[in-house]
Amino acid sequence: MQMHLKKRIEIVLEAPGLRRLTETLERLNVSGYTVLPAIAGNGRGGPWSEAGQVSDAERMVCVICIVDPAREEEIVGPIFNLVKRHIGLISVSDAQVIRGERF
Amino acid sequence: MSAIDLALGNLLSPVVLFFALGLFAAIARSDLTIPEAVAKGLAIYLMMAIGLKGGVEVAKQGLTAKLVLTIGAGAVLSFALPFLAYAILRTVSRLSPVNAAAVAAHYGSISAVTLAVGIEVLGRANLPFEGYLIAVAAVMETPAILAALLIVSRSTPREDGLSGKELFHEIALNGSVVVLVGSFIVGWIAGPAGMKPIAPLFTDLFRGILCLFLLDMGLVAGRGFARARKALSPPVILFGIAMPLISAAIAAPIAALLGLSPGGAMLFITLAASSSYIAVPAAMRLALPEADAAIYLTLSLGVTFPFNLAIGLPLYLTIAQHLAG
Numbered sequence: 001m002q003m004h005l006k007k008r009i010e011i012v013l014e015a016p017g018l019r020r021l022t023e024t025l026e027r028l029n030v031s032g033y034t035v036l037p038a039i040a041g042n043g044r045g046g047p048w049s050e051a052g053q054v055s056d057a058e059r060m061v062c063v064i065c066i067v068d069p070a071r072e073e074e075i076v077g078p079i080f081n082l083v084k085r086h087i088g089l090i091s092v093s094d095a096q097v098i099r100g101e102r103f
Numbered sequence: 104m105s106a107i108d109l110a111l112g113n114l115l116s117p118v119v120l121f122f123a124l125g126l127f128a129a130i131a132r133s134d135l136t137i138p139e140a141v142a143k144g145l146a147i148y149l150m151m152a153i154g155l156k157g158g159v160e161v162a163k164q165g166l167t168a169k170l171v172l173t174i175g176a177g178a179v180l181s182f183a184l185p186f187l188a189y190a191i192l193r194t195v196s197r198l199s200p201v202n203a204a205a206v207a208a209h210y211g212s213i214s215a216v217t218l219a220v221g222i223e224v225l226g227r228a229n230l231p232f233e234g235y236l237i238a239v240a241a242v243m244e245t246p247a248i249l250a251a252l253l254i255v256s257r258s259t260p261r262e263d264g265l266s267g268k269e270l271f272h273e274i275a276l277n278g279s280v281v282v283l284v285g286s287f288i289v290g291w292i293a294g295p296a297g298m299k300p301i302a303p304l305f306t307d308l309f310r311g312i313l314c315l316f317l318l319d320m321g322l323v324a325g326r327g328f329a330r331a332r333k334a335l336s337p338p339v340i341l342f343g344i345a346m347p348l349i350s351a352a353i354a355a356p357i358a359a360l361l362g363l364s365p366g367g368a369m370l371f372i373t374l375a376a377s378s379s380y381i382a383v384p385a386a387m388r389l390a391l392p393e394a395d396a397a398i399y400l401t402l403s404l405g406v407t408f409p410f411n412l413a414i415g416l417p418l419y420l421t422i423a424q425h426l427a428g
Contacts, residue, residue: 016388045397046330051136052319054146057384057396059139085392 004100007072008064011079012038013088015059024082025065028075031103033065045087060087066095066103109417112227118220119412121314125321126409130328137319145316146381149219150279151286152305152312153237156222158290159298160234170235173361173371177239180354180375182246185211188346189254196338198398204254205387205394206339209403210346211247213240214377215279216320217411219313221373224416225366226310232366240374241283247379248274248386255391270390279382320408327405334397335406343406347376347415351422359426368423369416376415378403 013021018035025033038060040049050059067075072092080090097103113119128135137145161170188207192198198206218240225232252270290298298305331340354375358368380403387394 014388014392016385017392020389045395046333049326050139052142052323053139054142054319054323055381055384055400057388057400086388087392087396 001098003096003098004103005069006066006095006097006100006103007069008066008093008095009072009076009079010091010093011063011083011088012060013063013083014086015056015061017083017086017088018061018063020082021063021079024078025063025075028078030065030067030075033063036062036064038062043087066097068103109224109228109420110414113224113417114413116223116227117314118223118310118317122317122321122324122409122412125318125323126325126328127321129322129325135322137315137322142316142319145312145319146216146279147282148312149309149316150215150282152309153215153219153222153240154283154286155290155293155298155301155305157234157237157240158287159293159295160232160290161238161287162291162294164234169361169363170233170238173233173235173363173367174239174242176357176361177243177371177374178246180350180357181211181213181243182250183211184350184353184375185247185250185254187349188342189251191346191349192339192342195342196336198339201255201391201394202398204251205391206342206399206402207254208247208251208387209378209380209383209399210350210407211243211250212245212379212383213243213374214379214403214408214411215240215283215381216316217373217377217408217416218370219309220317220412221370221416221419223310223313224420225369228420230366230369230420231364232370233363236367236370236374237283237287239371241280241287243374244277244280244283244379244382245275248383248390251387252390274386274390277382277386320404324405324409327401330397331401331405334395334401339398339402340406343378343402344410347378347407347411351376351415351419355422355426358423363423363427365420365423365427368426369420372419372423373411373416376419377411378407380404380408 185207188210189203192203351372354372358371
């Protein structure tokens with residue numbers, strides 16, 4: 001089966017910034033993304049957990065999107081500009097997909 | 104009822120005892136947790152119940168000049184208190200301007216849960232209150248956030264390309280404000296007759312569900328204690344206890360000038376003395392993301408909330424009774 005090389009962009013971000021992030025992705029014509037809840041973790045600010053939280057202030061989410069390698073910089077730049085003030089991280093890795101025309 | 108009876112009655116009420124249970128469970132590292140979705144559902148229920156109660160009371164009493172004046176006084180107080188809190192924090196602690204402003208916003212805004220427990224305290228003392236205090240609570244949520252933004256606007260220019268309009272939209276329409284104001288309006292329109300069929304859910308179950316919510320608050324506050332040593336310096340912890348008292352001392356004469364009943368005065372003082380931990384923390388993550396959430400959340404939920412619960416509320420009721428007496 002023929003596979004197509006793409007870039008997988010993974011953004012872990014504090015939950016209050018999620019709407020801004022997804023709006024940015026849509027503005028950048030990213031064809032699709034998936035939002036995953038993060039349950040608990042540890043970072044520079046110490047450990048955190050979503051258990052019992054009433055406010056979104058201490059919740060994190062993970063957003064994953066697959067893009068064409070040619071568009072990587074065009075997409076990561078604006079995302080970084082949005083995320084840099086918030087708690088979060090962006091990572092980019094290689095990914096292989098079957099239906100390459102969709103990304 | 105004497106001040107000591109009030110304080111003891113408050114400390115031994117199921118609401119406070121469940122908070123203490125949550126606190127103990129978290130400190131003892133029990134695996135007891137309340138799922139996030141349940142905690143959020145409980146918070147929405149509480150705000151709906153409070154909003155409806157306030158709206159129905161206004162439907163009974165009607166619109167008065169005192170109502171408008173009290174709402175105006177609440178808005179001014181919410182906007183002004185962060186400036187005072189900021190000045191105190193910058194004088195007594197080493198918090199950066201952004202962290203001090205974020206903390207200050209919490210102390211200008213209100214805690215709907217402290218308000219709910221305040222209503223429960225009034226219920227035990229058989230004291231009525233002016234229903235429009237719920238509207239005052241809703242109005243007091245956001246001016247403090249705007250005050251904090253004003254405090255830091257010169258020192259920290261925005262770099263994320265977001266307009267003030269976008270930011271205001273996100274802050275003013277945050278879920279807790281919408282559900283509190285919305286339920287208040289629903290209660291106002293429906294009136295006592297409309298409330299009757301839904302009273303089994305929103306009135307009869309209120310105290311029980313408040314206990315469940317306070318158990319969760321105790322768990323979250325207990326977990327906050329573990330990191331308090333790292334996040335909070337002694338002057339900041341002292342601020343978390345002193346600021347509610349300062350706010351109460353400012354709000355008490357205003358409540359007297361407004362001519363509020365003892366119950367109404369107690370809730371007005373409670374609103375001023377409480378610090379937010381639902382609406383403002385999320386707003387601060389959007390508006391001032393550089394501020395350290397561990398500082399303001401731990402201080403608000405781990406220091407000020409337990410203080411208000413155990414000591415503040417009976418104290419505010421005693422002050423209100425003396426003022427009105």
